[in-house]
Amino acid sequence: MKAGGNTTAGTEWPEDLLGPILNLPDYHQLWVAFSGGLDSSLLLQVVAAAHPAVRALHINHQLQPNHEDTERTCREVCERLGVSLNVHRVSVDAEDGGIEAAAREARYEAFHSVIGPGDLLLMAHHADDQAETVLFRMLRGSGVRGLAGMPRTRALRRGHLFRPWLGISRARLLQVASERGIPWVEDPSNVSEVHDRNFLRHSVMPRLSERWPGLLKRIAYSARACAESEALNRRLAEMQWADCGDDEGRVRLVRFSSLTGLERKNLVCWWIRSNGFALPGVSDWDAVLSVLVHAAPDRNPELVGDGFCIRRYRHHLYLVPEVEVPSGSEVLTVGRTLRWGYWSLRLVPANDGTTTETSHPEIRVSTRQGGERVRFTENGPSRSLKTWLQERGVPPWERPVLPLVSEIRDGHDEWVAIGDLWTSGRYSGSAHAAGWRLIVERDCD
Structure with missing residues (x-):
């Protein structure tokens, strides 16, 4: 289906909100991630007016005491709008990490199971969310890839994810939703500053905004600059892979050793991510990669990551995934x-x-x-x-x-x-x- 939508039905909405909805990428089936909160409730209303065939997807994490009421409200809203709703209840296992990360993983697994080939999933992230993401990642010590923030669009296995309102502030969304009488459900966890993002949202961002008016635009500008730098890093790695890599997916040491320390790190990080793995926590990349290149022939240096390692053999580097082999025959x-x-x-x-x-x-x-x-x-x-x-x-x-x-x-x-x-x-x-x-x-x- 070609994106475009029903421009007549959507004209009662403000242009700054409606414009991005009328200019979506092409899609087969359009979806809205619908939590029942302010942002996604307003997004669903605007999208449903412009794209009547949209479908909603509600992920019930079953973490809040009001999750049953929230799910019921989402069903009632979709029934009034004439929008088909797909509800997924997920179980969140936080044993190996924080509850926020575990909930996100469960949510995206549900997205992957629903979104089909060529489908487009809209999410209601806005400029405040982007600023919080950039600050949160900065505090975690992220590089330019993390400081680029959330991309407006990215692949979602068989389909794509798109954030049409990433440049619009939450204050603007609240203003429009209040003026139009849009109902929404408040998530009780959003007020607890136990969660890092809530602490940034309630205690840090307001003070920064008071001191530096236009904070959201400033952070968005820095995020775009980081995204551009990351794109150049990726392009450089692709060009150097054409020279250093071979048709068996290995890195030729004679070519790799001629690169500078920063170029080696950039290429190896790109290589790891291209194979679907997360970067390992390495404090001194230059030293680790130097050992891989210059260790004596009788040594077996390796860089160990989660689910893989990089090893050297003869004149090549190999990225070796962990595998399980049946015991016996x-x-x-x-x-x-x-x-x-x-x-x-x-x-x-x-x-x-x-x-x-x-x-x-x-x-x-x-x-x-x-x-x-x-x-x-x-x-x-x-x-x-x-x-x-x-x-x-x-x-x-x-x-x-x-x-x-x-x-x-x-x-x-x-x-x-x-x-x-x-x-x-x-x-x-x-x-x-x-x-x-x-x-x-x-x-x-």
Whole structure:
């Protein structure tokens, strides 16, 4: 659907609020995140007037004593507006972090489950929210990426999130909502200064605004400047990746070592984020990256993060995700994809159509136990698997988890595949002597 909306129906709303709603990005289905509070209640009213096909999404965190009443009010508002409402009740687990972070994670998981391909989710964040975000991140020691604040738009897995009122103050929204008699529900937690954001909102921001009129615009300007710097950092990393990276997702040390300390940090941070991981807490990036580059050949330096590590082997740096590998051996059955660390394995009939599911061979997958020897041709000599892997340049951390595939023939095991590095001609190529094809793929394939 092309964004645009019903301009006639929306004309009773002020231009500064209505304009951004009439100029949305293209979307398939339009949604409004509807909490029942002031900001989202006003947003839903304006959007519903301009885009009658909008749908509302209410996330009930079940944290406040009035959450049942709030959900009921949201249903009543949507019924009066003729807006379809999708309610999601979530459970918030704050054991591993603060309640605010846990609630946000649960909320976004619900967003991801609802927002479909090409959908657009509107959120009612405003200029005060942006200022609080920038100050909060500054107090946490964030860099330019964090100080850029909330982006106006960003990907939301299959769809996109959009904040049309990010440049409008909360005072303006309160003024319009009060004049128009828009009902809303107050969240009791918003008045408690136990939460850091509430402390900033109630005790810090008013004093700053008194001292420096135009505070919101000043902070917004700084946030935009940081966003521009972050965009340039990202562009530089992409350009340097073209020179330092290779087609296997590794960093070539000879190229990487020629970069300055700041360029190395920028590239590595971009590399980590591009793979979906959070940056580790490193106090001295220059020292850590220098060790990765200059450590003696017999050392095994690494940078450890949450769910991954960066390791060096020979002339490359590798970003290595943490993986779980089945213990013992697993039988590979027809029609089932077996996940094995970084790899997936499947057994499928060959193209000649002569195989049946009842005639498939017994295939087992396991890991190295030590002392394995492999015969790469039917009548050829056997070779030490350990030596062969070293010759192939397989990194040491991959060797213990590499899936070794064997076929049970005449009462004994016969190796037919070593990860995605080698597959016997019985299960590959055009002959498919076994009548079956073995497919072994890495995640990056």
